Amino acid sequence: MLAPHHQATTRLTSTLLFSLSRRAVQSTSRGVSRRRPTGAAQHPSTPRGGMPRRRPPTAAALASAALAAAPEPPLPAALSDPGPDVRDDAPGVHSPAPCPRTGEDLPYSRSPALEFRVLARQGRARAAALRLPRHAALTPCFMPVGTQGAVKGLLPSQLLALDCHIVLGNTYHLGNRPGAAAVAALGGLPRASGWPRAMLTDSGGFQMVSLLHLAEVTERGVEFASPVDGSRMLLTPEQSVAIQNALGADVLMALDDVVPATCDDPRRFAEATGRTTRWLDRCLRAHARRDEQNLFPIVQGGFDVRLRARSLRDLVARDAPGYAIGGLAGGETKDAFWRVVAQCAAGLPPGKPRYVMGIGYPLDIVVCSALGCDMYDSVYPTRTARFGVALTDRGTLRLKHAACASDPRPIDPDCSCLACARHTRAYLHATISRALPSAASLVSLHNVAYTQRLTRRLRAAILAGTLPEFVRAFVSAHFGGDPAAVPQWVVDALDVAGIDLTGVAALRPAHDYFEHEAFGGRRDGDLVEYPVGEEAVAAADRAGAQQDAALIMAGAAQAAQAAVGADRAGAEQDAALMAAEPAEGQKSDER
Numbered sequence: 001m002l003a004p005h006h007q008a009t010t011r012l013t014s015t016l017l018f019s020l021s022r023r024a025v026q027s028t029s030r031g032v033s034r035r036r037p038t039g040a041a042q043h044p045s046t047p048r049g050g051m052p053r054r055r056p057p058t059a060a061a062l063a064s065a066a067l068a069a070a071p072e073p074p075l076p077a078a079l080s081d082p083g084p085d086v087r088d089d090a091p092g093v094h095s096p097a098p099c100p101r102t103g104e105d106l107p108y109s110r111s112p113a114l115e116f117r118v119l120a121r122q123g124r125a126r127a128a129a130l131r132l133p134r135h136a137a138l139t140p141c142f143m144p145v146g147t148q149g150a151v152k153g154l155l156p157s158q159l160l161a162l163d164c165h166i167v168l169g170n171t172y173h174l175g176n177r178p179g180a181a182a183v184a185a186l187g188g189l190p191r192a193s194g195w196p197r198a199m200l201t202d203s204g205g206f207q208m209v210s211l212l213h214l215a216e217v218t219e220r221g222v223e224f225a226s227p228v229d230g231s232r233m234l235l236t237p238e239q240s241v242a243i244q245n246a247l248g249a250d251v252l253m254a255l256d257d258v259v260p261a262t263c264d265d266p267r268r269f270a271e272a273t274g275r276t277t278r279w280l281d282r283c284l285r286a287h288a289r290r291d292e293q294n295l296f297p298i299v300q301g302g303f304d305v306r307l308r309a310r311s312l313r314d315l316v317a318r319d320a321p322g323y324a325i326g327g328l329a330g331g332e333t334k335d336a337f338w339r340v341v342a343q344c345a346a347g348l349p350p351g352k353p354r355y356v357m358g359i360g361y362p363l364d365i366v367v368c369s370a371l372g373c374d375m376y377d378s379v380y381p382t383r384t385a386r387f388g389v390a391l392t393d394r395g396t397l398r399l400k401h402a403a404c405a406s407d408p409r410p411i412d413p414d415c416s417c418l419a420c421a422r423h424t425r426a427y428l429h430a431t432i433s434r435a436l437p438s439a440a441s442l443v444s445l446h447n448v449a450y451t452q453r454l455t456r457r458l459r460a461a462i463l464a465g466t467l468p469e470f471v472r473a474f475v476s477a478h479f480g481g482d483p484a485a486v487p488q489w490v491v492d493a494l495d496v497a498g499i500d501l502t503g504v505a506a507l508r509p510a511h512d513y514f515e516h517e518a519f520g521g522r523r524d525g526d527l528v529e530y531p532v533g534e535e536a537v538a539a540a541d542r543a544g545a546q547q548d549a550a551l552i553m554a555g556a557a558q559a560a561q562a563a564v565g566a567d568r569a570g571a572e573q574d575a576a577l578m579a580a581e582p583a584e585g586q587k588s589d590e591r
């Protein structure tokens, strides 16, 4: 057993804080939209008794009309079908292709197991084809998370029908049970899980730090007490890569030193930034399948622009096939969040994919894509679905709300998923309220369909050169057509992305954001450090934290039952999630 250790306790505390406060800022940012009307009962044109009155169309109605009038254009053949495998001797393979719209040369890169071709660029945003060993994905793209090698509630064939390009496999759970060797014996994770397209595995470090008790990061690796028998265990960079080599996904992630976003110790962030680079070098030396798998480093550095710049410089020098931006979606302020995304996207190579880890809120996907990022993952769309929360352009729809009990409409009339094609809100209200697994599956299906449709529309808008118009319509609809509801961070981030929200948001860009060459800004400026911690902790939602604690307990208890089969464990965890449902009003704060 671990000896009592002050540092370990401190880190455990911050680890728990990290985990417990993950949704804190999200809840503040979404608090605005929660007040927006989302259902028929609150529709602005619904008369409150008496004679119906004629009113001019509201901004919300205009935004809805704008979105409806701009349906997803069909993808050009070149984008929807990146073509047969590129041969080395094919013309243009080793050179950038010009943009069909502007004629400019577009960024391109090729490594043994990856080819990345930017197909069109608008402002900082880009649409690209990402050829991986198993599938040629298109970006921007959202990757659903499969915790046990399967996305909860959904079949691989359904994910295929929803046009998911890449699914994320969770290394910690798979490495623990059935074990990397067992998965390798089954032909690797993609074959074992029946997923025919591209796959990405995480390093396992984040799961350990965020889920397990008594996790401690040292130079050797992540040390933790086994959830099975309490014995001391260690995950080193070499072991993480060995497990991921055995799982056999198209992309594997370097083990990084993750510091809780709410940590207020600058020395800890500095230590983790250097250690992440040292661990990356160990991961690269251990990587045994370079011709078949791509190792992505993860940019760290907290919320200090100098640390982020150092991490960017160190990692870019390693010339990896693609890069991830880490340390976000962990309880930081939205203002700190977008600045890090903007700095990292501007500092990463233009011809390589950029993956922002842990991003699943539709608004975040839109903003990060506008800032030049390509790939996202989060359990949010599927987890929040199990609580009966459906994603739409107009915000989240709480199917358990009484207003849905007799609502004959589908979740989203613009969505063609099975849930929207066949079922009413009233039916889903009745079944999700009784915790029927089929209801959770239907809402999960819709939410994944929604994220795929959102990224498909982003790609089409970038390709057509209409991204600003799409983003303005999206932001307007997302905040109920109320310009006063659009938060300052959205205005500022989109301003940096070159998208003007005049007429959509009441606020004007603050222009106090960091402007520095490392940030891709317009001029050099003073180095600014963005304090994190106080605000995020103060905003921490108590109910959400309690729910997280219940989830962690449920996860630990589940892991202890090593003999229970994966299917049954998944079902139990689902049941625990349902049982741990928070108070009304907290449900969409899950990530």
Ligand SMILES: [Zn+2]
Pocket (backbone or CB within 6 Å): 411, 412, 415, 416, 417, 418, 419, 420, 421, 445, 446, 447, 449
């Ligand atoms: Zn749907």
